[in-house]
Amino acid sequence: MKNKKNFELWQVAVIGSVGLIVFLTVWEGAVRSGLIDAFFLPPPSAVLKRMIQLSTGTDAVLLRDIRVSAVRVLVGFALSALVGVPAGLLMGISPTMRAFFNPVISIIRPLPALSWIPLSMLWLGIGEEQKYAIVFMGCFASVLVYTTDATMRVDPLLSLAARNLGAKRLQVIRHVILPGALPNILSGLKVVLAIAWTCVISAEMVGANVGLGFRIWTAKEWSDTGQVLVGMISISITVLLLDILFRLVERALLPWQKHGVHR
Amino acid sequence: MTETLIKIQNVSMTFETRKGRVEAVSDFSLDIERGEFVCIVGAAGCGKSTLLNMLAGFVQPTGGSISLDGDIIKSVEPRCGIIFQNYALMPWMTVLDNVSFGPRLKYISKKERHAAARLWIEKVGLKGFEDAYPGELSGGMQQRVALSRALANEPDVLLCDEPFAALDAMTRQLMQEELVRIQRDTGKTVLFITHSIDEALLLSDRVVVMSARPGRVKAVYKNDLPHPRKMEVQISERFLELKREVWDLVQEEVMRSIRERA
Ligand SMILES: Nc1ncnc2c1ncn2[C@@H]1O[C@H](COP(=O)(O)OP(=O)(O)OP(=O)(O)O)[C@@H](O)[C@H]1O
Ligand SMILES: [Mg+2]
Numbered sequence: 001m002k003n004k005k006n007f008e009l010w011q012v013a014v015i016g017s018v019g020l021i022v023f024l025t026v027w028e029g030a031v032r033s034g035l036i037d038a039f040f041l042p043p044p045s046a047v048l049k050r051m052i053q054l055s056t057g058t059d060a061v062l063l064r065d066i067r068v069s070a071v072r073v074l075v076g077f078a079l080s081a082l083v084g085v086p087a088g089l090l091m092g093i094s095p096t097m098r099a100f101f102n103p104v105i106s107i108i109r110p111l112p113a114l115s116w117i118p119l120s121m122l123w124l125g126i127g128e129e130q131k132y133a134i135v136f137m138g139c140f141a142s143v144l145v146y147t148t149d150a151t152m153r154v155d156p157l158l159s160l161a162a163r164n165l166g167a168k169r170l171q172v173i174r175h176v177i178l179p180g181a182l183p184n185i186l187s188g189l190k191v192v193l194a195i196a197w198t199c200v201i202s203a204e205m206v207g208a209n210v211g212l213g214f215r216i217w218t219a220k221e222w223s224d225t226g227q228v229l230v231g232m233i234s235i236s237i238t239v240l241l242l243d244i245l246f247r248l249v250e251r252a253l254l255p256w257q258k259h260g261v262h263r
Numbered sequence: 264m265t266e267t268l269i270k271i272q273n274v275s276m277t278f279e280t281r282k283g284r285v286e287a288v289s290d291f292s293l294d295i296e297r298g299e300f301v302c303i304v305g306a307a308g309c310g311k312s313t314l315l316n317m318l319a320g321f322v323q324p325t326g327g328s329i330s331l332d333g334d335i336i337k338s339v340e341p342r343c344g345i346i347f348q349n350y351a352l353m354p355w356m357t358v359l360d361n362v363s364f365g366p367r368l369k370y371i372s373k374k375e376r377h378a379a380a381r382l383w384i385e386k387v388g389l390k391g392f393e394d395a396y397p398g399e400l401s402g403g404m405q406q407r408v409a410l411s412r413a414l415a416n417e418p419d420v421l422l423c424d425e426p427f428a429a430l431d432a433m434t435r436q437l438m439q440e441e442l443v444r445i446q447r448d449t450g451k452t453v454l455f456i457t458h459s460i461d462e463a464l465l466l467s468d469r470v471v472v473m474s475a476r477p478g479r480v481k482a483v484y485k486n487d488l489p490h491p492r493k494m495e496v497q498i499s500e501r502f503l504e505l506k507r508e509v510w511d512l513v514q515e516e517v518m519r520s521i522r523e524r525a
Binding site for chain 1: 341
């Protein structure tokens with residue numbers, strides 16, 4: 001999207017920081033002035049204090065929670081990509097495969113990851129495998145659909161051009177379809193990565209004894225709203241960091257795309 | 264001494280569509296000699312691209328046959344390199360990788376194919392842009408890349424489907440001159456489709472006028488304008504005379520196709 005005014009990066013950063021500070025100040029002020037009960041919504045200063053408590057000293061559980069949740073997300077996400085991307089490519093290339101698998105995919109895809117929790121707990125308990133399974137079930141069909149779509153969107157003229165230069169069927173797939181679909185596959189995966197987080201947090205709230213979802217849920221049992229907020233903010237920060245990481249990977253894989261300029 | 268390279272014999276192409284049969288090309292015959300530069304002009308929708316697609320082997324004629332150097336074209340034919348109107352470069356490949364793509368598909372070593380590609384890149388005037396991506400180049404430059412990509416694959420024939428139609432007038436003029444120069448240097452056989460009679464007269468040894476759909480050969484003109492065909496030639500008596508003749512025929516067909524569609 002094109003901004004009407006084209007700000008420099010540092011200007012964007014400054015304006016953004018001001019916005020953030022205003023938001024936090026209003027929040028802090030609203031609680032201190034008694035407008036909002038600190039029990040329901042602790043002020044940013046209290047949240048920060050709680051965050052420091054939870055990440056240092058003897059009960060430094062926060063970093064471990066973040067690590068455990070992130071690993072669950074990444075493993076589940078990687079599994080669904082590992083299966084979903086090749087399957088999606090196959091479906092994108094072959095109309096027969098598409099016709100064969102489409103009905104099954106359309107049944108699985110609308111199911112929210114939450115709806116897999118009962119079955120997965122019965123089958124796998126509340127261990128790591130169950131978390132991976134939830135993420136996989138929540139993500140796989142989306143990866144598949146995004147990849148199929150990306151594959152079908154590759155300009156057929158490019159395939160013709162490659163065949164004209166002597167490319168055989170497999171060479172067309174390797175040299176044209178794959179690289180041509182990659183940008184859309186990656187943007188699909190970025191969306192799926194966010195879905196994977198939702199899956200893990202939900203699964204952890206229902207059955208887990210470590211992880212950010214679990215931390216938020218137990219805090220609620222103890223009416224520790226500070227800790228609830230710490231958990232929520234940790235999710236935001238982790239997701240943001242992973243997103244930045246993902247963008248870096250994307251940039252490295254797609255050097256030919258002009259990044260940042262158009263988006 | 265001349266030698267027939269392409270033999271198009273009574274070729275027809277009928278498409279089955281939901282609205283019925285569309286006869287795009289009908290009973291089209293033409294022989295093209297090795298090293299010849301032939302331009303085809305014709306009204307919009309008269310089957311020019313269809314003819315080119317058959318020569319490239321993308322589709323098979325429903326009647327008649329096309330042979331290249333004595334072999335009937337039955338499948339995709341890499342000996343006929345295509346230049347598309349929209350360049351069709353791989354956006355994720357650098358200029359160097361695009362140009363050496365054909366040889367890469369034949370598993371020619373990187374060193375060898377890059378060396379050959381560099382020569383072609385230089386020949387089309389793109390030295391220094393080897394590592395650029397197509398998205399960073401102007402339309403004219405992209406079409407130069409497409410041209411060198413086709414040439415680096417060492418085809419016998421260049422098939423051009425209105426390759427300069429999307430370019431601005433000045434770039435087009437330069438590209439036309441360059442194509443003639445390269446064709447005369449390499450002795451490649453070229454079949455070139457265009458809407459522009461000026462372009463046809465500037466480039467070709469022969470101009471083929473196609474009839475309105477279904478396309479067949481309406482007339483063939485030997486283009487005896489002297490080379491190089493700079494400005495002076497384009498305002499010479501002979502040029503204008505040829506242009507008038509070709510234009511009269513094309514106009515007739517355009518009017519016919521408009522009437523038939525109405
Ligand atoms: N795959 C196809 N299926 C059905 N009809 C087709 C197909 N390809 C071409 N046609 C029809 O055949 C006719 C000739 O098409 P073609 O593209 O060869 O014309 P053209 O001379 O290249 O036109 P233009 O000058 O617009 O490029 C058109 O009426 C077109 O609609
Ligand atoms: Mg056409």
